[in-house]
Amino acid sequence: MDVYTTEEQQIEAIKKWWQTNGNSVLIGIALAIAAVLGYQYWTQNEQANSEAAAVLYGQVVEAANQAEQNRLQGNNAELEGQLATLNHLGEQLKSDFASSEYAVFGALMLAKQAVMEGKPEAAETQLRWAMEHTVSDATRLIANLRLARVLAARGQYDAALQALDAVEPGVQGDAYEEVxxxxxxxxxxxxxxxxxxxKAMDLSADRNEGQSRPILKFKYDNLLVAGN
Structure with a gap:
C-alpha cells in the first residue's frame, strides 16, 4: 500500500510539474525541431546555391575561352558578341551569387578581359569588387597585385605603390617586389x-631552393647594363 501511495504521489507530482512547465517544454521541443529543420534547409539551400554558381561560372569560363579563340583568329564580329555574352554572364554571377567565391573568380575574369580590351578603369572596378567580396586572403592578395598593375598602367604610380604597401604579401612577396x-x-x-x-630575387630564391625566377634576374641585369 505504501508503494502504491508513493507511486500515486509521484504521478500527482508529475502532473503538477507538467501543468506548470508543460508549455515551456513543448515550446523548447518545437524550437529545437525548428532549429534542426532550419539548419537542414539552410544547408540544402547553400549547397544548391553553390552548385548553381558553379554552373554559371562554368558558362563564364566557356564564354571567355570562346572570346579568346575569336580574338586569336581575328573574328572581330564574333568576338564582340562573345564579349557581350561574357560580360552579361559575369555580371549575373556577381549579382545572383555575390557571397560566393565563384562570383569573385568571375570578377577576376572580367577584369582580365577588360585589360585585354584596353579598359583599365573597368578592370579596376572589377578588381576592387573582388577584393571586397572574397573571403580568401590569398585571392585578395592576387586581386590587389593585379590592381597595382592596372593603376600603374594608368600612370597612377603612387596609388599603385600604396596598393602594394597596404597588405602583407606573405608567400607572394617576390611577385609584389617584382611589380x-x-x-x-x-x-x-x-x-x-x-x-x-x-629583394624579389632573394624572396624567390628562398621559396625555390635557392633558385629565383629567371625573369627577375633578367630585369635586374637589364638595369645594371642600363646603369653603366
Whole structure:
C-alpha cells in the first residue's frame, strides 16, 4: 500500500510539474525541431546555391575561352558578341551569387578581359569588387597585385605603390617586389627598381631552393647594363 501511495504521489507530482512547465517544454521541443529543420534547409539551400554558381561560372569560363579563340583568329564580329555574352554572364554571377567565391573568380575574369580590351578603369572596378567580396586572403592578395598593375598602367604610380604597401604579401612577396620594381622603372627610379628586383630575387630564391625566377634576374641585369 505504501508503494502504491508513493507511486500515486509521484504521478500527482508529475502532473503538477507538467501543468506548470508543460508549455515551456513543448515550446523548447518545437524550437529545437525548428532549429534542426532550419539548419537542414539552410544547408540544402547553400549547397544548391553553390552548385548553381558553379554552373554559371562554368558558362563564364566557356564564354571567355570562346572570346579568346575569336580574338586569336581575328573574328572581330564574333568576338564582340562573345564579349557581350561574357560580360552579361559575369555580371549575373556577381549579382545572383555575390557571397560566393565563384562570383569573385568571375570578377577576376572580367577584369582580365577588360585589360585585354584596353579598359583599365573597368578592370579596376572589377578588381576592387573582388577584393571586397572574397573571403580568401590569398585571392585578395592576387586581386590587389593585379590592381597595382592596372593603376600603374594608368600612370597612377603612387596609388599603385600604396596598393602594394597596404597588405602583407606573405608567400607572394617576390611577385609584389617584382611589380614594385616595374613601377619604379616606369617612374624612371632605376636605383629603387634595382633594389626591388634584388629583394624579389632573394624572396624567390628562398621559396625555390635557392633558385629565383629567371625573369627577375633578367630585369635586374637589364638595369645594371642600363646603369653603366
Amino acid at each position: 614594385r620594381g616595374d613601377i619604379y622603372v616606369a617612374m624612371g627610379e632605376q636605383d629603387k627598381a634595382r633594389d626591388a628586383y634584388k
